[in-house]
Amino acid sequence: MFFSIDRLSLIEEINKCNRIIDLKSPSPSITGICFDVSVDNLVLISTNTIISIKTTIKLNEMNLNIKQAGNILIRGKYFLEILKKMDDEIVNISCVENNIVVLSGKKLEFSLNILDYNDYPLIAFRENGDNITVNCNDLKKALNQTIISVNEWKQKIVLSGLNFSLKNGIFYIIGTDGYRVSRKRINYWSPQLEGKFETNIPYRSVLEIIKLLPDVGECKISIMDSYTCIFINNTIFQTTVLEGQFPDVNAVFPTDFNTTIFVDNKKFFKLISRADLPNDDNSIPVVNLVLENEKIFIKSSIHQVGSFEEEFDDFELKGIDDQNISFNSKYLIESLRTFETKMIEINLIDAKKPIVISSTEDDSLSQIILPMFSN
């Protein structure tokens, strides 16, 4: 095996593969990254059994020049550290002996021990499933906005990830832990996939997809068997999916409200952040919102720490001027943080019904939080 390639581009491609690797895996070969060099391309593959990544560099892309085909299995971490320390624009990579790869530049040479390529499992990528195409930046934003409601350790397995579905011309991304729901809607018209395109992506996989998504361009989401693939430029990201039926949260979304508070998101966020009292013992921080006489009173207290009270009148109101409702302040803070609009709306029914946070400036996102019955 012998090829040369642009050093910085190779770092980027190895980084994609290296991030998902579980160095604590009992099988050493799984901790490696495969380099498959053929006459016309270089393919890098890595896996952690849940997620697998395959990235392909074609001849002449990234200055790739292949002199001899071959396969090796490297330790990504060491390989990356060494590539980063080099100064050369182009790096030569060769393997003559079985267990050593040589990285060389103009005046220097690294010889690195490698793993045994023959120990690496064969990984099948399901590349031909039902698929939809979305904007990378839209998808990244949507995942960040909805992942907040997912509890990775939820006992009901299907809730420990995000639900993707296509219904009524809308691509829904939904997360819920039973106490709150994050829902993102992206218009997407595809009659032949209506009601058929649905998958549940594990929490960890969502985090990795977010890291992999660039700010520009489009990506393809493809589902097949119990796998979902995301095609991003020259890279295929494949994850196993969560089994089970995701609850139909759209059906339980409240639509009629007694009170709507229109408020500047930043100001309201700071107010609730103040009510979120510091504490070490992980007690659930409850914040109480009282609306009366066109004023909001925010109160909170934690036995060991102390208490907080603030009066707030910088908002507009529609509906009943009389509410008294309590929440988990962490949930409220995390929800508020997902809105990029200047103004938001807090929609209330009464002390026992879920609140819905939304924005008329961008109606694609809704955050629901169940109240707490602290009083």
Place this chain on the structure above:
Amino acid sequence: MFFSIDRLSLIEEINKCNRIIDLKSPSPSITGICFDVSVDNLVLISTNTIISIKTTIKLNEMNLNIKQAGNILIRGKYFLEILKKMDDEIVNISCVENNIVVLSGKKLEFSLNILDYNDYPLIAFRENGDNITVNCNDLKKALNQTIISVNEWKQKIVLSGLNFSLKNGIFYIIGTDGYRVSRKRINYWSPQLEGKFETNIPYRSVLEIIKLLPDVGECKISIMDSYTCIFINNTIFQTTVLEGQFPDVNAVFPTDFNTTIFVDNKKFFKLISRADLPNDDNSIPVVNLVLENEKIFIKSSIHQVGSFEEEFDDFELKGIDDQNISFNSKYLIESLRTFETKMIEINLIDAKKPIVISSTEDDSLSQIILPMFSN
């Protein structure tokens, strides 16, 4: 107790006190910060038994307005978090009940539980010792340049910190772990303190002094009994010192060399960084420097990882063009990082004698490293 003060300034002063606190201390009162409010100033005090800090804010400084004197003992961490979340420019702090302090702004009020002031130990500050005055930035730089050679866990206690001494019109700051020496010289003429002014500052205390030192102004270093105080603006930093006789490293400094290599510091640093092969099992990374035919060959290898070799000719030479010497690459890298000058000099005698790194652009700093006998 009742006073008001500029919120951001108070955050800064509490930060100074809070950093040194050991939250794992078995005595809860020691984890607090004392507020001593008298008619004309506010004094904050904290301690971790090794280091104590006292910072004084006079009436009208930082908008300090005292309405009623008194003493309280607060939990710094919570107090800081709450101050940071507030928006008000001025914060009111009052204590009416025994066990609660109230922080209030225009529209909000925090009530916080506090610790029992009567449990706090009396801390004596030795303010009137022998003292010298130095530029804060010079001192900060000197501490950063010399702390690298200190091993906090050294069995010989006196070596587990930095030595300050005044000899022959020079204020020396010296650190050594037995394998290397970092020496900084600052001109300082004070006949009455010659040979008398000497102290050994523990490693952790040095780190805290570095954090406390501003970029401008002067500070006073004062030694008395087994304490050293640093006076920085309105703050007194007091530390216990290390007992024992610090070795006279000046006497063992080599002065005659067979070879001097003049080299660009950044380029040489990158070269040695490359030779510092990645490894997980904490094996000592040995780097071998061979000088011959006006070329430097840098080699390194780690059994489990691999090997490295680079040829380097971008340097000037004085003396013998034939050396073969090995070092701990971490020591060499740390030493090179302390030089701010463009060019440095690497002074060699032979494979068994210490090397001295220095710079004619700034001769105040010298770094010595003992070679390793790897071959």
